[in-house]
Amino acid sequence: MSVIERLIKPHLIKVQTYNPVDPPELLAEKAGIPTDKIIKLNGNENPKEPSGRIKQAVASAAFNIYPDPLQRKVRKSLAKYTNMAPEYIIAGAGSDELIDLLFRLFISPGDKILDFEPTFAMYGFCARIAGGSVSMAPRNNNFDIDIDAAKDLIDEKTKIIFLSSPNNPTGNMATRHQIEDLLQTGLLVVVDEAYFEFCQKTVADMISQYENLVVLRTMSKWAGLAGLRIGYGIMCPQLVNHIIDVKSPYNLSITSEAALIAALEETDSLMIEVKKIVAERERMFNLLNEINGIELFASDGNFILCEFNDGMVGHVYEGLANRGIFVRRFDSPRLANHFRISIGTPDQTDQLISAIKELV
Secondary structure, three states: OOHHHHHOOHHHOOOOOOOOOOOHHHHHHHHOOOHHHOEEOOOOOOOOOOOHHHHHHHHOOOOOOOOOOOOHHHHHHHHHHHOOOHHHEEEEOHHHHHHHHHHHHHOOOOOEEEEEEOOOOHHHHHHHHOOOEEEEEEOOOOOOOOHHHHHHOOOOOEEEEEEEOOOOOOOOOOOHHHHHHHHOOOOEEEEEOOOHHHOOOOOHHHOOOOOOEEEEEEOOOOOOOHHHOOEEEEOOHHHHHHHHHHOOOOOOOHHHHHHHHHHHHOHHHHHHHHHHHHHHHHHHHHHHHOOOOEEEEOOOOOEEEEEEOOOOHHHHHHHHHHOOEEOEOOOOHHHOOEEEEEOOOHHHHHHHHHHHHHHO
């Protein structure tokens, strides 16, 4: 054993990592085509670049000054957008950072979280980093959650329940009644609403009733700020203050702060683009539905999950990649015959459909 491995925490020596998507330039190199010719539909990113106003706000930020550690301007802007008081809001370097901070607060080695397979892999990754473990409650054939099966997995070591709604990568919602049932367990229930703007369905209004409810959201998807890494959480003020106590003092960069404030000042125009994405999602769904050998799952996000006949998914996935079209596959055995397609531009949809028809 090397000196490093002798000193490092044992559970992190061979930790199962999160499998991220590659950057555009690497994808282009793999496909052997110019970067501007690839069709990147694997990261649930917004196909439209931020406006000139947002870019100007970023360019004009005072890079030489530390950001406000209490995020006063950011929280005030988010309060107006969410109709929640600022003391209920905390921002992070992506919602990923807030997930990590919740683990820092609640999870010790040996503790457990409850999750619903298949789901966003970040929750399990953070659990492993913290030395915790994951109890996975299976979803049914339609990927809906089973509350009774979930409750059967809860024991004295279980601290947090994570629930992505709309669920990534399946696109379906949990019901308010299901979330209320989970809240009744007394555990911390984290509802990840990363795709809220695409469905306008939320349980944030329940936070005043349940202090054990946390709602996470992001500026990556609807606002097109994925590269600047900024998300936020809505939760009881007591928990907000505890997160402030343990977060890095200057966890938001000046640039992400400026971009968020500028984006929220043009919410109306951003929501017009969101509606275009939703319309394109429905068009893509209908076009895919005409192709034999594919089963689709209705989505409330900015993506569609596709299931292929046995033995076909790898052929289609690789064939798309060879044409410079990149979609998302997953390590989950439950999704062995599936991949997820992010919604891009109408032209990208047309090229995708044409390629899938050729390959199938």
